[in-house]
Amino acid sequence: MRPAGRGDTDSLYFTYPHFDAPADRDALSNPAPIAIVGAGPIGMTAALGLAREGVRSVMFGAKPTFNEGSRAICIARSSLYIFERIGAVAPFLEKALGWTTGRSFYRGSQILEFEMPDSAQEKYRPMYNLQQQYIEQFLWDAVKRNPLIETRWQSTVEAAEDTPGGVRLKVQDPHGSYTIDAAYVLAADGARSQIRKMRGLRLKGENYEGRYVIADVQMPHDYPTIRRALFDPDCRRGATILIHKQPDNIWRIDYQLADGEDEAHAMNEGTVRASVTAVLTEIGYDGEWELEWWSIYSANTLALDDYRDGRIFFIGDSAHIVPIFGVRGLNNGLADAHNIAWKLAWVMQGKAGEALLDSYTPERRGATLDVFANATKSARFMTPPTRGWQVMRDAALNLALSHPFAGHLANPRQMTPYTYADSPIVVEDDASFSGGAPAGAILPDALIGDAHLSDHLGDAFSLIVFDQALAKAIDLPDVAVIVLDTGSKAAKILSAGPSSAYLVRPDLHIAARWFEATPEAIKSGLTHAIAGVERHDPK
Amino acid sequence: MTPSDLERVYGALAEHIDAVGPAKSELFLSKLALLTAREIGDARRVLTLLDEARLNIDAAD
Ligand SMILES: Cc1cc2nc3c(=O)[nH]c(=O)nc-3n(C[C@H](O)[C@H](O)[C@H](O)COP(=O)(O)OP(=O)(O)OC[C@H]3O[C@@H](n4cnc5c(N)ncnc54)[C@H](O)[C@@H]3O)c2cc1C
Numbered sequence: 001m002r003p004a005g006r007g008d009t010d011s012l013y014f015t016y017p018h019f020d021a022p023a024d025r026d027a028l029s030n031p032a033p034i035a036i037v038g039a040g041p042i043g044m045t046a047a048l049g050l051a052r053e054g055v056r057s058v059m060f061g062a063k064p065t066f067n068e069g070s071r072a073i074c075i076a077r078s079s080l081y082i083f084e085r086i087g088a089v090a091p092f093l094e095k096a097l098g099w100t101t102g103r104s105f106y107r108g109s110q111i112l113e114f115e116m117p118d119s120a121q122e123k124y125r126p127m128y129n130l131q132q133q134y135i136e137q138f139l140w141d142a143v144k145r146n147p148l149i150e151t152r153w154q155s156t157v158e159a160a161e162d163t164p165g166g167v168r169l170k171v172q173d174p175h176g177s178y179t180i181d182a183a184y185v186l187a188a189d190g191a192r193s194q195i196r197k198m199r200g201l202r203l204k205g206e207n208y209e210g211r212y213v214i215a216d217v218q219m220p221h222d223y224p225t226i227r228r229a230l231f232d233p234d235c236r237r238g239a240t241i242l243i244h245k246q247p248d249n250i251w252r253i254d255y256q257l258a259d260g261e262d263e264a265h266a267m268n269e270g271t272v273r274a275s276v277t278a279v280l281t282e283i284g285y286d287g288e289w290e291l292e293w294w295s296i297y298s299a300n301t302l303a304l305d306d307y308r309d310g311r312i313f314f315i316g317d318s319a320h321i322v323p324i325f326g327v328r329g330l331n332n333g334l335a336d337a338h339n340i341a342w343k344l345a346w347v348m349q350g351k352a353g354e355a356l357l358d359s360y361t362p363e364r365r366g367a368t369l370d371v372f373a374n375a376t377k378s379a380r381f382m383t384p385p386t387r388g389w390q391v392m393r394d395a396a397l398n399l400a401l402s403h404p405f406a407g408h409l410a411n412p413r414q415m416t417p418y419t420y421a422d423s424p425i426v427v428e429d430d431a432s433f434s435g436g437a438p439a440g441a442i443l444p445d446a447l448i449g450d451a452h453l454s455d456h457l458g459d460a461f462s463l464i465v466f467d468q469a470l471a472k473a474i475d476l477p478d479v480a481v482i483v484l485d486t487g488s489k490a491a492k493i494l495s496a497g498p499s500s501a502y503l504v505r506p507d508l509h510i511a512a513r514w515f516e517a518t519p520e521a522i523k524s525g526l527t528h529a530i531a532g533v534e535r536h537d538p539k
Numbered sequence: 540m541t542p543s544d545l546e547r548v549y550g551a552l553a554e555h556i557d558a559v560g561p562a563k564s565e566l567f568l569s570k571l572a573l574l575t576a577r578e579i580g581d582a583r584r585v586l587t588l589l590d591e592a593r594l595n596i597d598a599a600d
Pocket of ligand 1: 038040042043061070071072073074193195295297315318
């Protein structure tokens with residue numbers, strides 16, 4: 001919502017673009033290899049991921065512009081790698097505010113300062129703050145210049161029916177209604193997914209009690225980019241408040257509503273202004289501020305049982321709703337898009353077996369369930385569900401005033417990417433390693449001279465080895481071989497011996513690793529990672 | 540810990556519970572539990588103690 005007199009997209013600092021519906025009907029392609037329903041951040045990321053693999057797509061967006069309001073603002077390190085892989089990272093690095101530190105306060109006193117893991121070996125900071133409309137803008141800038149993506153705005157998909165070789169969509173736009181056939185469909189149509197409903201599917205899980213108002217204000221507040229959490233503050237006894245800095249002098253204030261508090265009343269402009277004023281007083285800011293946008297949400301952990309329905313794949317909020325503690329709504333969806341994009345492309349191009357697509361649900365739904373487990377832990381601290389949790393939370397906070405160890409119970413443990421250990425296409429981890437990153441995990445980064453390990457990776461699979469002879473014995477299509485020094489920092493981070501090897505997928509997850517690798521093992525590892533298709537050297 | 544040591548701790552607990560008052564005694568005891576757990580430094584041992592403290596809890600009805 002926005003203050004009285006301002007429209008949905010009437011922002012203090014951002015100009016929402018206006019997109020027309022396609023006018024030249026004859027120029028619309030039909031059929032399409034892939035149709036993407038929804039032009040939000042996840043749909044656009046999927047389109048870019050497919051285009052990167054050389055696959056064309058048609059993307060439908062119901063509205064004439066981006067999502068209104070700044071919504072998701074925390075972008076995790078792993079998402080920066082995704083933006084890099086799809087050729088969109090530069091504007092993010094220029095505009096977003098990177099951060100590593102969080103501070104928690106109990107009744108006005110600081111009880112915890114935590115640092116998220118970061119070092120010179122890392123290419124990106126653990127977290128970046130950026131309003132969602134910029135996220136969408138930067139993705140759109142990349143989509144717009146990509147000839148493989150055809151975007152149709154103001155185009156609502158109203159039906160999705162199976163055909164022998166794909167799915168037929170019915171599309172409505174201001175000029176009329178038509179059908180289009182696609183071999184596969186990506187449903188990126190958000191939390192209220194119509195595709196999900198049309199297919200008779202339901203999200204399952206739990207709703208939590210806590211409700212939060214999120215308000216963005218513009219003010220020249222002098223404080224570094226540090227996440228602040230206020231527990232039981234004077235301005236709102238019993239509540240938890242989160243404060244985040246964003247670019248353009250915008251500050252995000254999330255405050256918890258009390259149990260009996262009326263939602264409609266809480267959402268009144270006057271109530272929001274009074275609540276924000278009280279928070280600002282609490283943090284010692286008494287200057288000018290302007291109200292930009294506000295909204296309300298409650299914490300849910302909901303997901304589809306299966307992210308795949310025939311030739312339709314659900315990605316982003318259409319597949320799962322996660323609580324925002326731990327900032328995974330958007331980041332989790334970006335990883336969905338990145339995961340399905342290369343798999344779909346490889347299957348369509350005959351480079352991988354059909355079964356590759358069956359790895360999407362276990363990998364990405366597994367990640368969501370992991371998010372749920374972590375979010376449940378955070379929620380218990382942020383919004384204690386029972387008296388027992390409340391008593392212990394209050395004890396921990398109170399004890400933390402004198403004993404910092406207790407403050408660590410308030411550490412939100414921000415997102416660490418999920419390890420696809422149980423995936424059907426990940427080779428069981430080699431137990432001979434005494435460290436490094438296990439099979440299924442995201443490849444850790446490391447400095448190599450002035451560049452990073454991730455800069456050396458190939459476009460498709462990459463094989464990291466530490467022995468020239470082993471490198472020479474490998475000649476597999478779509479596998480870039482990278483030879484590193486056994487004494488290098490990277491070797492140490494990967495706990496690699498002289499004949500070790502890491503096989504890395506296009507989405508930067510480790511497909512397999514061997515402490516003592518042989519060319520045969522590597523070859524069969526690759527076959528496993530692309531679901532059974534034996535690749536022959538084209539030479 | 541000698542019987543008289545234990546008696547001293549027992550008495551001090553009683554006095555502290557009285558001093559913080561009924562509204563705060565639960566908070567006080569929970570803080571103490573966290574502090575003591577950390578001193579013991581062995582999560583499994585502490586969890587066993589939790590079970591032991593629960594034994595016969597209804598006999599107090
Ligand atoms: C008010 C609000 C506040 C939020 N705050 C946070 C936050 O603080 N932190 C956080 O991590 N996350 C937050 N989120 C969640 C975050 O915004 C989402 O996780 C993210 O937008 C998901 O992206 P998506 O592309 O999956 O879906 P969406 O961004 O919802 O995009 C779906 C797109 O599909 C289009 N569409 C829908 N139906 C059709 C159809 N039938 N045909 C064609 N197009 C269609 C819509 O117009 C929309 O553009 C918030 C969400 C909301 C609504």
